[in-house]
Amino acid sequence: MTSRISRMLAARLHAPGDLRTGTEPVPTTEPGDGRQLVRVTAVGICGSDLHWFAEGGIGDAQLGAPLVIGHEAAGVVVGGPRDGQRVAIDPAVPCGHCELCLAGHRNLCPTVGFLGHGATDGALRQYLTWPDHLLHPLPDTLSDADGAMLEPLGVGVHAVDLGHQRIGATVAVLGCGPIGLGLVQLARAAGATTVVAADPLPHRAEAAARFGADVVVPTDPAAFAAGVAAATGGRGVDVVYEAAGTDAAVALAVEAAMPGARVVLAGIPDTDHTVFPASIARRKGLTLVMVRRMKEVYPRSIALVERGLVDVRGLVSHTFDLAEAPKAFDVAHAREGLKVMITPADGEPGGNADEPGGAR
16 A cells, blocks of 8 residues: 555654654554554644644653654554544553553553654654554544544543542633633533633633633733632632643632642643642642543543534644644744644645545
């Protein structure tokens, strides 16, 4: 199948801000290795991708060699019994046999491989190979971009699991990028009676209201406290989901939480430290929970989108082809719009409709 096309386009990060597109060999699979060749059709730019792009890494994971980034992805299987099947790509490859994997915590596996992270090339290329069991079939009702959006939605699903949100809870979502807007919808789907949202960017605050937040409050601390008090009758919220990755957002989360509440930290900070007002958190007896990617949530995420309980399609505001990847990252880094999507299958080489890698 790939003999007709031996080269593909890929976008590699060579240094902070230095993303270059060029041609590379199409990867190959070996019989019996459990991997499939996938023609990549959609890749979303995530906040963690922006850390790699702007800073050359995340925490202690730093760029050591030019890396293909991107992990929110969907594609089409090429060859084998699944040939032509549209799939969402679960980007995490846990070992499957360590203590944490066996206990169901695949996201905490100490040797997990991850698409577009460390030494594992990611999805900003026309083809990749990936373990067969991590390729989830997409229903016909979901688009390729919808399939790519299942990864950030899955992070939100995992965050709601960690929040132990009860039916009838009051919830706050701080940071209304794509994960935060997913959390607004998930909180509602999980039975929240009141969802309060906040984001300093006006277009994201407006989107929060559009996607189901009951109240959108300012991020100025005094106005925020007043808005939360008015929305909750002065009691605060039962669960706070923080999806901004800033100390200011964590401080607002602590402010919004009622005594005994859970604060779920999903945002990734620019530095490797998070600071919050400890005295308030201590007096309230808060439980702070950290989100590490996700567990086995793709089937649930697919069902939520397929049944119309969560809208991921409306979160995609920009689409670029792979040759425009540097421009796409500039738009995403400027926090314009919501989700920026890249469509690798639309570029050259291998970008015409009658060859593998061509447009569907």
